[in-house]
Amino acid sequence: MKPTVTIEYCPKCGWMMRAAWMAQELLTTFADDIYSVTLQPSETNGSYIIYVDGIAVINRKELGHFPDIKEVKQTVRDKVAPEKSLGHSDRK
């Protein structure tokens, strides 16, 4: 079974659109590597957490900044397809 990804976002913060955008980025980049991406509105203000198979791998509050797409892809890649090159997103 391929891994599942969940993006938990704070709807009151207006983060639905970026969560949906990141979902599409992940579904495109990891088309053969992930089973699904779930968009889940959070009950907690300020939450932006990305889970792989239910384990939080990116958490805005722990990072101290909003994760950018490169950071998200690198982190998800390390979990779901560690051998995969991300091209541009692997350069600093």
Added chain:
Amino acid sequence: MKPTVTIEYCPKCGWMMRAAWMAQELLTTFADDIYSVTLQPSETNGSYIIYVDGIAVINRKELGHFPDIKEVKQTVRDKVAPEKSLGHSDRK
């Protein structure tokens, strides 16, 4: 526990973007009524199926046409929030 919605789409058909758009429509319209929306690429060509709590409620192949957003919202509403008015989307 609020209901979950899943949109299973055919990625080879190019339906990711409309699935992501419908996910956002559902998360907006049913903000207080659903727990999450999952985007799931299908292994089956031509699939576009919407599930509520794992039960298929909209299936493109059974309908014989691509479901429009009004049809999707009315069907999901009937399952998750039957009392809810959809405004424009409830007019013929």
